[in-house]
Amino acid sequence: MSGIDFRLIKQLWLFLAVAEEEHFGRAAQRLGMSQPPLTEQIKVLEHSLKLQLFDRSRRGTRLSPAGAALLPAVRQFAGQLQQLERVVREVAAGHSGVLNIGAITSAMLETMPPFLDELRKRHPNLTVFIREIDSVDAIPYLETGELDLAFVRLEGEIGSGIATLPLAEDRLAVALPADHRLASLTRIKFNALEGEQWVMPARQVSPVYFDMLTSACRTHGFAPRVLHEVRSVTSQIAYVSCGQGIALIPASMRKLVPENVVIRPLREKLMVVTAAVAWNTQRHHPMVDVAISLLKTHQVSPGVKAV
Template sequence: MELRHLRYFVAVAEELHYGRAARRLYVAQPGLSQQIMAFEKELGTALFTRNRRGVALTDAGAALLPAARDILARAEAAVQMTRRYGAGEAGQLTISLTRSAPRGIVTELLDTFRAAHPAIEVRVTSGFTAHDEQRLRERSIDAALVRMLDDPRGDLADRTVGEEAIVAAVPSADPLARKRRVRRADVTDRPLVWWPREHGPRMWDRMLDEVFGEGVRPPVARWEPEEEHMLHAVAQGHGITFITEGRAAALHVPGIAVRRFTDPAPTVPITLAWSRDNPNPALHRFLEHTADDDT
């Protein structure tokens, strides 16, 4: 059974006139009649009765009509769905967020994309930058919102989508907590609570460069695996630390005072990264969306 035969059958069944059905289908009437007869032969039963007054459905034809309409509707829906997936108007997109991703920038980006492309299922996960770079190359994720790529080889592309301020986290009883803003000179020679460089080498370097000056690497008094542990160590009096402003707002640790720096404030980027040869059309829609947001 061919879809073409079903289309011809439905047109004749709805028009009950070969001439009108042929004009509707943009085919010649003799050819349409031949196709209907071939279809009846394939089914082994007549679908229409023909007389001087016109055309009428047989019982078999009347039984076939709703099923034929349903099959054609489903076929058209399948075609449209395939086209939408191919054009990136539907599909799936998996995005990983760095754990320190600022809610404002990232939330707005994802929310506006979801609103513009409701047929694309956006799956969100999280991870460290180095892990996300591996997952981009393995295609287990389509894109990652990271701070900075650690291994920016030619197979990965990236685009800065925002900047976020670095803030100082100090014990509540520390004299720096009484200041509205701190200077870079205020944090020099203070015990530092910090995180392992292997979690994000370029971000690690960028934050220290922004606060202390390029290439300056102060001694670390205490190492912690991530921001929440760092803040608890600061609250216990082991030193001070630096985190992004958005992350500071998300973490509420008693005994901590968060202070902005005086201008020009140190900042770090939020970067969208993806594999250059990822063919997912939904990814390319997302890239177009972020490019539009930049303009």
């Protein structure tokens, strides 16, 4: 294994500052150094890579096409370095372990708070880092080790050593503008929603959930007219509030709706697992085992598929 080029790491860090500030002077100030050595280090980096990373003019400093292509990977690398630094500091401070958890918004609101409270009671020296993700991001993050646990919507055979455990299920209900023609009903038949404009969770965010909802529509004799695809349940509610359509959401989300939105249950009982936890069985982490054991005490009924 070849040695780590620490000089290159430093130069990439400097490159990131200049790229984000679009000005050598401001970047130098941000880095706590003078401008001449920063300029020199960028020139050395360009020479070693045989690339021009910036276009310099009187108007300022702009990324070249090569610099723009390099920037996303450097940003990702910088984020990983910062995460590593946080973990090292926590371990050095005597903390017993670190868990990196990703979660969709609804899981952060409903499922995770009681779980985290109990976990911290049992392991007060555990450090937990949480980041908001989309369900579709869970598998690659778990495979690379960026996450230890993911609270998301997943279903079926995942493969690649990824295990899932359903945690919470809920009945689907309809979110409607308060002045909608169906708002006066206490329960709504599914086929009464034909012809409505729909606000749906984006398929690229949670493919299985999107497909399940559209399949339910087809089962009841129509294809949904999807006006908006959004990233979360809270976004669905917001769009309904703005008169942009109706939405199927978990009934428990009624506490998030504003006054101009009403939640009405469907006559048909359509259940959805609102959260499942996923982890990588090929990456052993003792605190993951502890977390899964704790979560199993709150597992939903066996056989329910996570979506």
